Amino acid sequence: MAAASVKGTILVTGANGALGSAIAERIAEQPELAAYHGLYVVRDAAHAPALASALVRGGGAHAHDVVALDLTRPDDVRRVAKGINVRVAAGEIPPLRALVLNAGFQDFGRQSWTADGFDTTFAANYLGHWLLTLLLLQSLDREVGRIVVIGSQGHDPNDPRNARGKAFENPKYKTFISDAVSFEAIAKGEWSPATEDASFRGGFRRYGAAKLFLVMMQHELQARLDADTALHRICVLGVDPGTMISGLQRLASWVIRVLIFKIIYPILLYLNPHNGPVRPPSRSASDVLEAAFGVGEGGELPKDRYFDGRAPLQTSEESRDLAKRKLVWEETVKLAGLKEGETVLENWQ
């Protein structure tokens, strides 16, 4: 479809997952959203059954492409970003109105590493998304573009919802990083490794660290965009979608994967579908789309805001530490190997 006939492009990572496919379904079923071009990013474009069914359920005419990307492979991220940038520059698809960083991965103690030696949890949740975002900034709509980070309670050790899991009970886990060395330890999977704690708690802490870096990226990127001559109207927001029954639990033990997520949580969801501890992905999908398209009170730009569903939530103390934020950004530039000319952000280093 030609760029002139559609309103803009919406890119969603992890589009074959529970939340990602629910977002695609919501887009396809609402004519005002279906008028955007969808870029649905999945790991295997030849096998994305949840996305395919969601688009059928959504119905309606909705121009879209299914794009294959493994976020743990920087060369793949660069290839995909380049392809999208070329298509936007050529007017084949319109600029990105919304970039939804939804893909997520939790190892539940079955720790693994990428070919580059990064902890998979760190690379899939954070590093790949950071690089993709920086590379795609040139294709963001400069007037109304929004980036939505999908956060988690795991980013904040002091979030009361983490008390029952006890992953952050030990005081040494109340903060994630203190300097570049501790950041690198997380990146390489040497912090809270499975060899020290093979339970889901070790993996949840590494997942929490990756989500913290995403939330830090929300704050830091917004500050850098605000100071940018061309990109200062772009908004970065975060949404915690809450606990959902999804593919995220696929590597969990039987007790968590089957007993809790397939028996107990569906009952809780059935008994309290609207305000219980478990949320249907369809509801969280609406919350994410509200962040991506909603207008703030008084029409001001909704910059650097983070929501639990739709309720504003203050992000963790550590995520708001300016010095740590800067450190994480600068170290990420090195880990991602970002070079001059790869991003249009003026202050990228």
Ligand SMILES: NC(=O)c1ccc[n+]([C@@H]2O[C@H](COP(=O)([O-])OP(=O)(O)OC[C@H]3O[C@@H](n4cnc5c(N)ncnc54)[C@H](OP(=O)(O)O)[C@@H]3O)[C@@H](O)[C@H]2O)c1
């Ligand atoms: N479920 C919860 O309770 C919960 C709570 C708070 C936050 N969240 C967040 O919500 C978001 C959506 O998760 P979900 O619950 O819908 O889980 P999900 O069903 O597992 O969906 C996550 C998607 O991310 C994709 N993904 C994982 N690793 C990837 C990689 N290396 N490259 C590209 N894509 C990758 C997966 O692709 P494949 O299908 O190919 O594996 C999957 O489709 C995540 O950011 C998650 O952290 C979830």
